[in-house]
Amino acid sequence: MGTFDVIQGDITISRVDAIVNAANTTLLGGGGVDGAIHRAAGPDLFAACVPFNGCPTGEARITPGFELPAKWVIHTPGPVWRGGQHGEAALLAACYRYSLQLAVEHGCRTIDFPSLSTGVYGYPLDQAANIAVRTITDWLTAVDVTVRVRLVAFDSQTAAAYREAQQNLT
Numbered sequence: 001m002g003t004f005d006v007i008q009g010d011i012t013i014s015r016v017d018a019i020v021n022a023a024n025t026t027l028l029g030g031g032g033v034d035g036a037i038h039r040a041a042g043p044d045l046f047a048a049c050v051p052f053n054g055c056p057t058g059e060a061r062i063t064p065g066f067e068l069p070a071k072w073v074i075h076t077p078g079p080v081w082r083g084g085q086h087g088e089a090a091l092l093a094a095c096y097r098y099s100l101q102l103a104v105e106h107g108c109r110t111i112d113f114p115s116l117s118t119g120v121y122g123y124p125l126d127q128a129a130n131i132a133v134r135t136i137t138d139w140l141t142a143v144d145v146t147v148r149v150r151l152v153a154f155d156s157q158t159a160a161a162y163r164e165a166q167q168n169l170t
């Protein structure tokens, strides 16, 4: 049970229980949204990620948000697009499910996602949007608690793709 919305904005300013980070498997920071989250959270975030010794693609790890307005950060390494025949779709769906599960286990009721894998990792935007929207809405239907999930698109093209994926569902 819950709601799913698409908004356009900067996820580092989201005042929510948890934001999700499009991490890499080292969990030690990188470019794109990962770099922006680490800069906004401060150096404690890096220190909190070191003990994990990385994270496999499709799983997730949780840390405090430190200097972010968000209480928690959920770090999930999305799949790198390698043509679509290397399990990318299943791995991307697993990132969304694993992150949502970890969030509710920590009492989160408001959760914001960036568009996982569609930046440097090269996942085709329309395909990624369809997988994300379907996975999130299926998960919301199955869970007992009321959760508000948002997809925070950084640019208008990304927002449009996720809104279209939402339309395609119904």
Ligand code: ADP
Pocket: 009, 010, 011, 012, 022, 023, 031, 032, 033, 034, 036, 078, 114, 115, 116, 117, 118, 119, 120, 121, 122, 152, 153, 154, 155, 158
């Ligand atoms: P990946 O390596 O998973 O592809 P990227 O960070 O390169 O991750 O890109 C994922 C998405 O995050 C892209 O749509 C990118 O435009 C977006 N993004 C970058 N900075 C921010 C931000 N501050 N807030 C929300 N989304 C962002």
